[in-house]
Amino acid sequence: VEKMKRFPGYICQKTWKVGRDDPRRLIHAFKVGFSLTLVSLLYLMEPLFKGVGQNAIWAVMTVVVVLEFTAGATICKGLNRGFGTLLAAILAFLFEFIAREYGKIFRAVFIGASIFLIGAITTFLRFFPKIKKNYDYGVLIFLLTFNLITVSSYRVDDILKLAKGRFYTIAIGSGICILMSLFIFPNWSGEDLHNSTVSKIEGLAKSIEACVNKYFTDEESDIENIDNITDDRIYKNYKAVLDSKSTDETLALHASWEPRHSVHCHKFPCQQYVKLGSVLRHFGYGVVALHGSLQTEIRTPRSVRLLFKDPCLHLASEVTTALMELASSIRNRRHCSPEILTERLQQALQDLNTALKSQPRLFLGPNSPNNTSKMLALVAATARQKLEHNPSNLKPESPTTVERKSKGGTEAEKRVLRPTLSKLTITSLEFSEALPFAAFVALLVELVARLDIVIEEVEELGRVACFKELKHGDDAI
Amino acid sequence: VEKMKRFPGYICQKTWKVGRDDPRRLIHAFKVGFSLTLVSLLYLMEPLFKGVGQNAIWAVMTVVVVLEFTAGATICKGLNRGFGTLLAAILAFLFEFIAREYGKIFRAVFIGASIFLIGAITTFLRFFPKIKKNYDYGVLIFLLTFNLITVSSYRVDDILKLAKGRFYTIAIGSGICILMSLFIFPNWSGEDLHNSTVSKIEGLAKSIEACVNKYFTDEESDIENIDNITDDRIYKNYKAVLDSKSTDETLALHASWEPRHSVHCHKFPCQQYVKLGSVLRHFGYGVVALHGSLQTEIRTPRSVRLLFKDPCLHLASEVTTALMELASSIRNRRHCSPEILTERLQQALQDLNTALKSQPRLFLGPNSPNNTSKMLALVAATARQKLEHNPSNLKPESPTTVERKSKGGTEAEKRVLRPTLSKLTITSLEFSEALPFAAFVALLVELVARLDIVIEEVEELGRVACFKELKHGDDAI
Numbered sequence: 036v037e038k039m040k041r042f043p044g045y046i047c048q049k050t051w052k053v054g055r056d057d058p059r060r061l062i063h064a065f066k067v068g069f070s071l072t073l074v075s076l077l078y079l080m081e082p083l084f085k086g087v088g089q090n091a092i093w094a095v096m097t098v099v100v101v102l103e104f105t106a107g108a109t110i111c112k113g114l115n116r117g118f119g120t121l122l123a124a125i126l127a128f129l130f131e132f133i134a135r136e137y138g139k140i141f142r143a144v145f146i147g148a149s150i151f152l153i154g155a156i157t158t159f160l161r162f163f164p165k166i167k168k169n170y171d172y173g174v175l176i177f178l179l180t181f182n183l184i185t186v187s188s189y190r191v192d193d194i195l196k197l198a199k200g201r202f203y204t205i206a207i208g209s210g211i212c213i214l215m216s217l218f219i220f221p222n223w224s225g226e227d228l229h230n231s232t233v234s235k236i237e238g239l240a241k242s243i244e245a246c247v248n249k250y251f252t253d254e255e256s257d258i259e260n261i262d263n264i265t266d267d268r269i270y271k272n273y274k275a276v277l278d279s280k281s282t283d284e285t286l287a288l289h290a291s292w293e294p295r296h297s298v299h300c301h302k303f304p305c306q307q308y309v310k311l312g313s314v315l316r317h318f319g320y321g322v323v324a325l326h327g328s329l330q331t332e333i334r335t336p337r338s339v340r341l342l343f344k345d346p347c348l349h350l351a352s353e354v355t356t357a358l359m360e361l362a363s364s365i366r367n368r369r370h371c372s373p374e375i376l377t378e379r380l381q382q383a384l385q386d387l388n389t390a391l392k393s394q395p396r397l398f399l400g401p402n403s404p405n406n407t408s409k410m411l412a413l414v415a416a417t418a419r420q421k422l423e424h425n426p427s428n429l430k431p432e433s434p435t436t437v438e439r440k441s442k443g444g445t446e447a448e449k450r451v452l453r454p455t456l457s458k459l460t461i462t463s464l465e466f467s468e469a470l471p472f473a474a475f476v477a478l479l480v481e482l483v484a485r486l487d488i489v490i491e492e493v494e495e496l497g498r499v500a501c502f503k504e505l506k507h508g509d510d511a512i
Numbered sequence: 513v514e515k516m517k518r519f520p521g522y523i524c525q526k527t528w529k530v531g532r533d534d535p536r537r538l539i540h541a542f543k544v545g546f547s548l549t550l551v552s553l554l555y556l557m558e559p560l561f562k563g564v565g566q567n568a569i570w571a572v573m574t575v576v577v578v579l580e581f582t583a584g585a586t587i588c589k590g591l592n593r594g595f596g597t598l599l600a601a602i603l604a605f606l607f608e609f610i611a612r613e614y615g616k617i618f619r620a621v622f623i624g625a626s627i628f629l630i631g632a633i634t635t636f637l638r639f640f641p642k643i644k645k646n647y648d649y650g651v652l653i654f655l656l657t658f659n660l661i662t663v664s665s666y667r668v669d670d671i672l673k674l675a676k677g678r679f680y681t682i683a684i685g686s687g688i689c690i691l692m693s694l695f696i697f698p699n700w701s702g703e704d705l706h707n708s709t710v711s712k713i714e715g716l717a718k719s720i721e722a723c724v725n726k727y728f729t730d731e732e733s734d735i736e737n738i739d740n741i742t743d744d745r746i747y748k749n750y751k752a753v754l755d756s757k758s759t760d761e762t763l764a765l766h767a768s769w770e771p772r773h774s775v776h777c778h779k780f781p782c783q784q785y786v787k788l789g790s791v792l793r794h795f796g797y798g799v800v801a802l803h804g805s806l807q808t809e810i811r812t813p814r815s816v817r818l819l820f821k822d823p824c825l826h827l828a829s830e831v832t833t834a835l836m837e838l839a840s841s842i843r844n845r846r847h848c849s850p851e852i853l854t855e856r857l858q859q860a861l862q863d864l865n866t867a868l869k870s871q872p873r874l875f876l877g878p879n880s881p882n883n884t885s886k887m888l889a890l891v892a893a894t895a896r897q898k899l900e901h902n903p904s905n906l907k908p909e910s911p912t913t914v915e916r917k918s919k920g921g922t923e924a925e926k927r928v929l930r931p932t933l934s935k936l937t938i939t940s941l942e943f944s945e946a947l948p949f950a951a952f953v954a955l956l957v958e959l960v961a962r963l964d965i966v967i968e969e970v971e972e973l974g975r976v977a978c979f980k981e982l983k984h985g986d987d988a989i
Contacts, residue, residue: 053639060639068632071659072624078663079620095663099656143556147549155545162530162537179576182548186555186572277793281758316754320797327958481804 062220063104070215074098074208087207090200097208102215107224107289109216113209114292115173120205123180124198126153131188146185153181168288217294224289225303231286232308233366235279235315236489238272240358242322243482245269247351250329250475251344269326276319283312304499311492318485325478343476346387350479353383354486361493369503373490380483387476539697540581547692551575551685564684567677574685579692584701584766586693590686591769592650597682600657601675603630608665623662630658645765694771701766702780708763709785710843712756712792713966715749717835719799720959722746724828727806727952728821746803753796760789781976788969795962802955820953823864827956830860831963838970846980850967857960864953 054061077083077091084091101116103109134145157178160166166174188194216222249265287305357376364371496502531538554560554568561568578593580586611622634655637643643651665671693699726742764782834853841848973979 049640050636053636057639060636064632064636067635068628068630071631072628075624075627075659075663079623079666084667092660092663095659096656099652099659146556147552150552151545151549153545154548155541158544159527159530159537159541162534163526175576179573182552182572182576183569186552186569189556190561278757280755317800320800323794323797324801 059220059222060104063222066215066219067098067102070098070102070211071095074211077204077207087204088200090204092204093201094204094208094211097205098212101209102212105222105224105227105286105289106216107286107291107293109212111289111292112172113213115170116176116205117209119173119176120180120202123177124184124202127181127184127188128195128198130185131194142189146189150182150185154178223293224286225293225305228283228286228290228305228308229365231279231282232311232315233362235276235312236358236362236365238275239315239318239322240355240362242269242272243325243351243358244355245272246322246325246329247348247479251340251348266326273319273322273326276315277323279312279316283309304496307492307496307499311489311496314489314492318482318489321478321482321485325475325482343387343390346383346390347476347479350380350383350387350483353380354479354482357486357490361490364502365493365496367503368500370497371490371493373494376490377487380486384480384483536697536699537581540699543692543696544575544579547575547579547688548572551688554681554684564681565677567681569681570678571681571685571688574682575689578686579689582699582701582704582766582770583693584763584768584770586689588766588769589649590690592647593653593682594686596650596653597657597679600654601661601679604658604661604665605672605675607662608671619666623666627659627662631655700770701763702770702782705760705763705767705782705785706842708756708759709788709792710839712753712789713835713839713842715752716792716795716799717832717839719746719749720802720828720835721832722749723799723802723806724825724956728817728825743803750796750799750803753792754800756789756793760786781973784969784973784976788966788973791966791969795959795966798955798959798962802952802959806952820864820867823860823867824953824956827857827860827864827960830857831956831959834963834967838967841979842970842973844980845977847974848967848970850971853967854964857963861957861960 074094075091077087077094087094097116101109101112103112130145130149134142137145157174161171161174184194184198187197191197245265246269249269287309290303290305290308293303357380360376361371551571551574552568554564554571564571574593578586578589580589607622607626611619614622634651638648638651661671661675664674668674722742723746726746764786767780767782767785770780834857837853838848
């Protein structure tokens, strides 16, 4: 009973949330209602009804099925439906023309056989990846229309008139849909893709920032709850990136049907967005690893971590800043300044390197004082060069794993183990205590290398999408 | 012209490939053709036509739209269509009942208003995530039917008869679809999910094997081509895992509509498959990192790698074996023996540890001779315990990063740099040369920790899905 009482409140809350998350949904709902009313006027108003007759039903049907949330999806469906219907009508008339000469029984058999054949062939066609991706709906409508016309032709004499009327009403329906979606509060798939790319980059930036901050906060105040909340936030921010493949591809597909709606450029570069998305996913896998290294059971002693807190935070904040700058450059459709970003990242890497070198006890290889910085420069250089050599390579790129080590934190300063483990008698963990830190730093440096590829792709996007030139005032990040 | 000539050959080749990849597609195509022919008999045969009349069209339409590749998808669509139609009919009659009393003009206005309202509300409903996921099609059909009936009711007097006839034919169409998909060469979504899980695990196993083998092969015979082919194979094997989320969820959704088709168990545990899939994805991110460490520009000298070749290969082969054993246990629907698997993995970890210890020059922390093995045991233990504490936790699990280090391979024995880099004057790389190796080993060990979670989930799957008990003869892996 208590549950039943709260049910309406729950519904209201949900409704409010769905509407607030994206107010365009509300507008879209009204658009659909309006289009449907418009199209039913064909049936309800006497003069219009005289023109189209019973076929008005088909206009209603078309509007229900075709009008989608974004303009691209509507056009894609509308055109698919239109061409599917047209092709099916032509084929059906061809068959009708052949069968016309013969007797009733032969015609029935002929119609049955052709339905079987066309049904089997088109169904098989729908398994072809390319057709499935672009024309699945069109093929379905083709099959539907073909069957309807062929079957009807058996009983109706003037099948041509029937088909013509039906085609007109479908055209009216499609036309209304396309007008509504293009001119009245249009939602563009391309726009959605653009925005989702921006928010994905920002999500990654937030994840990294939260990860690094969490790593260096004092776990004395280790309240499980707060911990979980942070974890959840980190997770939520990068999760959207990891599972973005199918959404991205659908949006890009629909965007490719949209007419250009920007003054600057010839065509919306959906493929470059997809490519950037795939690079971001690869970057995201790195963030997953970084997040994973937070959850290691064996923690590096706080004193060791504190030594490198500042340079690590600095590097992380540079990575975050760079990502945010990329996001804002995409949002404002202007070029970014990769040189400045890379320079600052290099500087942060150098600082970290200096800090690591300043602690010889925790550092390996005293005979080569300044190779690390060289190596770090190398990381960026190789990532860049590799990309230049095969820019179309979307596969995971060299996440040039560079490791920094620290000689096992002198004595076992502190062991932070989860309560469940404290029973185990692990008394000789000195060796391993600094290791998670080394892994953490390595992953952070790896992210920088991957970030370089992201920067490269964003630049490419700027070129293809004819972004604005970078004004001098914008440099200040 | 040359291209035009080759076009038919290209088509044939494609068709052959699509058919050979999954012969069930061909069967499905014939099933659709057969069902369509069957349903058009309603229209073509005189006695049947007398029974259903023009409404036979709706049966044809239902078959085209509802009959899907797998039984689950067909049932899901069929039931959605059925209930959507029924609800819409009820609502439409209610409205009709209200409007009946009034004059023609009021009725037209009333119908228009109700179409607008219902159109807007249902469209908005489709944005609710839960409704979108499970009942999207049903809501669409509801809207469609409601509009058709409401609009028609304005001109047709005996709307009840019209609706009844339409409902019967839709029921006939849905019935044929469900019969065809359940009883004639049925394809089960659950079966597909099961098989895709098996092949994903096998793909991961192959990826890891190929990665490790490639890492330890002599790159003197470094022919770019072979390299790329291996890379492609590694990539292809784990790619399917990374992007499996949406496919998995769709299959699971459809599987949840399927009646049980196994004698052993009450219900197909689709949620456990989804959970296992998410754990596998997390495991896959680790494999991406491992693959990434192959592509590092700075390679560890061969001599260093050769020292640890055998234990590493051993560990990798144990991981591969364990994955293959898991895959085969799922395929044969029998329990696996986690103890044996874990034991063998532990053994391999120990061997690697011993090998690392036997080279003190390359190893850190001589004062603690046997802690590494303890730590490795700990890795497995913590992963296991963590899972037991919150088994529902699908977020990335502690990839307990354990790092092994090797003091920068004494002198720079060899530098294997890509040609593009050889110009740079990097003469002091001694320090960093052993680092990629440390990262590689660390990632391998991390994979073992994640493997433990996979084993746990497979066990759980075995429990939930009532797999067969493990026979004693099966132990031999």
